Amino acid sequence: MSLRIDHVVYAVHDLDRAAERFDEAYGVVASPGGVHPQWGTGNRIIPLGDARYLELIAIVDAAVAASTELGRAIADRITEGDRWFALCLCDDDIEVTAGRLGLTPAPGSRTLPDGRTVAWRAAGIDDPRRTPDLPFFIEWTGEPDAHPGARAAGHRADPSGVAWVEIAGDPDAFAAWTDDAQLPVRFVAGEPGVVAVALATPAGELVMR
Numbered sequence: 001m002s003l004r005i006d007h008v009v010y011a012v013h014d015l016d017r018a019a020e021r022f023d024e025a026y027g028v029v030a031s032p033g034g035v036h037p038q039w040g041t042g043n044r045i046i047p048l049g050d051a052r053y054l055e056l057i058a059i060v061d062a063a064v065a066a067s068t069e070l071g072r073a074i075a076d077r078i079t080e081g082d083r084w085f086a087l088c089l090c091d092d093d094i095e096v097t098a099g100r101l102g103l104t105p106a107p108g109s110r111t112l113p114d115g116r117t118v119a120w121r122a123a124g125i126d127d128p129r130r131t132p133d134l135p136f137f138i139e140w141t142g143e144p145d146a147h148p149g150a151r152a153a154g155h156r157a158d159p160s161g162v163a164w165v166e167i168a169g170d171p172d173a174f175a176a177w178t179d180d181a182q183l184p185v186r187f188v189a190g191e192p193g194v195v196a197v198a199l200a201t202p203a204g205e206l207v208m209r
Contacts, residue, residue, distance in 0.1 A: 002091060002092045002093045002096075002097075002181070003089045003090070003091055003092075003097075003137075003178055003179075003181040003183065004089065004090050004183070005052060005087070005088075005089060005090070005162050005165065005183065005184070006051070006052060006053075006088045006089055006090035006138055006149075007052060007053045007054060007055050007088050007148070007149070008054055008055070008084065008086070008087050008088070008162065008165060008194060008197050009054075009055045009057055009084070009085040009086045009087075009088065010054060010055065010056050010057070010082065010083070010084050010085060011057055011058070011074045011077045011078045011082065011083060011084070011085035012056050012057070012058045012078065012082040013058060013078055013081075013082060014058060015030075015042060015043070015044050015056055015058045018030070018044070018056050018058070018082055019044050019056065022046065022056070022208075026157060026199075026206060026208055027155060027156035027157035027206075028046050028054070028153075028155045028156075028157055028159065028199075029046065029153050029154055029155055030044035030045065030046045030054075030056050031044060031045050031046075031047070031151060031153065032044060032045075033045045033055070033056075033148070034110040034118075035060060035110075036108075036110075037061075037064070038064075038068070038108075039064065039065060039068050039070045039071050039126070040059055040060060040061035040062065040063065040064030040065030040066075040067075040068065040071050041057050041058065041059055041060060041061075041065060041070070041071065041074065042057070042058055042060040043055050043056060043057045043058070044056040045148045045151065046153070046155075047148060047149045047150065047151040047152075047153045048149055048159050048160070048161050048162065048199065049149060049150070049159075049160060049161065050149065050160070050161050051090070051140075051147050051149045051150065052149045052161050052162055053148045053149035053151075054197070054208075055148070057074065057085065058074075059071060059074055059075060068126060069126040069127070069128055070125060070126040073085075073126075073132075077132070077193070083193075084193060084194035084195065084196070084197065085132070085193075085194065086125070086132065086135065086136060086194065087135040087136075087165055087167070087185075087194055088122075088125075088135060088136055088137070088138050089135045089136070089137050089138070089178065089181070089183070090137075090138055090139070090140070091123075091137040091138065091139055092139070094121060094123055094137055094138075094139040097123065097137050097179070098123045098124075098137070100179065101123075101124070101177065103123040103124050103127055103137075104123065105121040105122065105123040105137075105139070106121065106122055106123070107119070107120070107121050107141075108120050108121070108122060109142065112146060116142075116143055116145075116146040117142045117143065117146060118142050118146045118147070118148065119140070119141045119142030119146075120138050120139060120140050120141055120142070121138070121139045121141060122136060122137065122138045122139075123136065123137045123138075124136035124137055130177075131169070131173075131192050132169075132192045132193035132194070133167050133168060133169025133170065133173070133174065133192035133193055133194075134169070134173065134174060134177045135177070135178065157199070157201050157203075157206055158201055158202055159199040159200060159201050159206065160199075160200045160201065161199070161200050162184070162197060162198070162199060162200070163184065163198040163199060163200040163205050164184040164185065164186055164197075164198045164205075165183075165184065165185050165186075165194060165196070165197050165198075166185075166186050166187075166188055166194070166195045166196040166197070166198075167185055167186070167187055167188070167193070167194055167195060168187070168188050168189060168190035168191055168192055168193055168195050169187060169192045169193070170187075170192075171187045174187070195209065196208060196209045
């Protein structure tokens with residue numbers, strides 16, 4: 001399958017405070033991630049296993065963020081508080097997808113404390129045509145065990161992956177953007193964007209809004 005859920009991004013004002021809230025409210029641990037100097041952002045990672053994860057992202061350099069499409073989008077998204085920002089799909093054929101949508105895959109990487117490299121190519125994350133209800137795409141090019149979702153985590157909730165993502169938006173536009181990919185996404189009315197994410201856990205679905 002070419003397209004599948006890779007991670008869902010939650011935009012926050014403060015990474016440490018958001019990590020505490022996710023731990024207290026949902027029983028999941030957000031480990032320190034890294035910094036994206038080209039966007040002026042930093043992140044924390046909530047690994048879910050099976051090459052999936054949640055990402056908390058915040059602006060850490062306001063001047064840089066204000067000069068980039070992504071930084072401005074994050075600032076706009078959190079005007080009224082922390083909230084879901086975007087869905088990211090892992091793409092086995094990112095060149096095909098990028099060609100179909102007129103996107104340009106851009107490389108990215110960061111080095112983990114143990115020396116391993118997390119490397120990827122992403123398309124659409126900072127494209128102004130991507131509205132908040134549409135996903136961006138990623139292809140991982142580094143070492144498989146360095147994938148953020150593969151980290152060990154001591155979650156009390158014991159999640160095993162993403163059960164579904166709820167999005168306010170146009171299902172037809174989403175289908176056209178993803179080439180009718182079969183994904184666990186449900187649609188509701190409202191301001192365009194990700195509304196909720198449900199994690200699969202031994203106790204049932206854990207819904208995060």
